[in-house]
Amino acid sequence: MSPTPPVSPEAAAREGSLEAPTRHPLEWRTAAFYDADALDKELERVFDICHGCRRCFSLCNSFPTLFDAVDATSEGEVAALDRKVFREVVDHCYLCDMCFMTKCPYVPPHPWNVDFPQLMLRAKAERVRREGLGIAERVLAATDAVGRLAGIPVVVEAANAMTHSRAGRSLLEKTLGVDRSAPLPRYHARSARRRLARLGSVRRPVNAAAPEQATERTRGKVALFTTCYGNRNEPALAEDLVAVFAHNGIEV
Ligand code: SF4
Ligand code: SF4
Incomplete structure (x- = not known):
């Protein structure tokens, strides 16, 4: 794990300030961005800071997944986590940016340099480059295209009936992996x-x-x-x- 730098009194005084955070550009064109070992070290470094802070416990499912998993280890440390937990934390992030924009006192220019959403984005990019994307993931990510299709007059009634029927939910679960008990929104022809x-x-x-x-x-x-x-x-x-x-x- 990369060492977390010490914090000067000046930097500590800035923690949680009302200034807008600094967002560094993503280095997504560099090979280092997709380096799995470097990424793992950075995930562990940031998760360890989050474990000590826990301020974002209520924002989304990423943080409770991380904190519950750490608490379930006998050491109570991020280093003891199975790497499949890292993947679950990344999967639960839907990149809303709330933790970075409104909560985190350690965002740049703080020396701890925590940009949780960008790190999640990097981990998602690394996985997609390594494993590719399945059809189900592509379909679920194409929210606008699916909405345009499902929102065609006449089609919209059939789409809503299908997504709210037992048979339709079973089909969606088998084909796209959407849990049959998950609440699904209705589509509207008039957007x-x-x-x-x-x-x-x-x-x-x-x-x-x-x-x-x-x-x-x-x-x-x-x-x-x-x-x-x-x-x-x-x-x-x-x-x-x-x-x-x-x-x-x-x-x-
Ligand atoms: S950016 Fe990701 S981790 Fe942060 S609050 Fe949003 S969903 Fe949660
Ligand atoms: S993202 Fe920042 S505020 Fe949120 S838990 Fe991690 S260190 Fe704490």
Whole structure:
């Protein structure tokens, strides 16, 4: 495991500060990025810091998976973990960036240089390069394409009926590995983007009587990132949010 550098009083004073973290570029074009031994050492180094900190225990399933596994070892140390636990921790990360952006006091420029999501991304990239991707993984990752297909009028009713029937869930489990008891979202033919375009709110204010007002630090406008899930599975969320923005004279 690479040594974790000592922390100067100045660096310690910056821990958990309100400044934006520094994100170093990913060195994904270099051979070192995919070096399995170096990656393993870095995973162990960062997991050990996380084990001592445990601040992110409630953010996602990656952290409880790590902490429960460490607690189950007789040594109570990351070094004692089976490497299949490392893989489970990586698999549970869906790269939302929450731990880096909002929680971690050890992000760069702190000398401990913890960027948990980038490390998970590196571990995922290394595995894909070594093992490749199966068809099921490719299909499940193509959320926009699947949503576009499942959202075709007429097809959408059949897709929703299939994903919410016992026979359909059994089929999904056998073909794509989706646990039959996992909650699945419904698809909508009228996506959020389509609904918002119809409202005319994508390019101009909904509430023309209350135009946007710039402030000292903002332009009075926001860009709404609907996400694949919001666009295809929960379009009412975007509609409601735009209605709130419009009510407050904020252009979307
Ligand atoms: S980036 Fe990954 S590890 Fe961090 S909170 Fe999100 S899902 Fe969890
Ligand atoms: S990512 Fe940072 S805040 Fe979260 S558990 Fe690890 S060291 Fe603690």
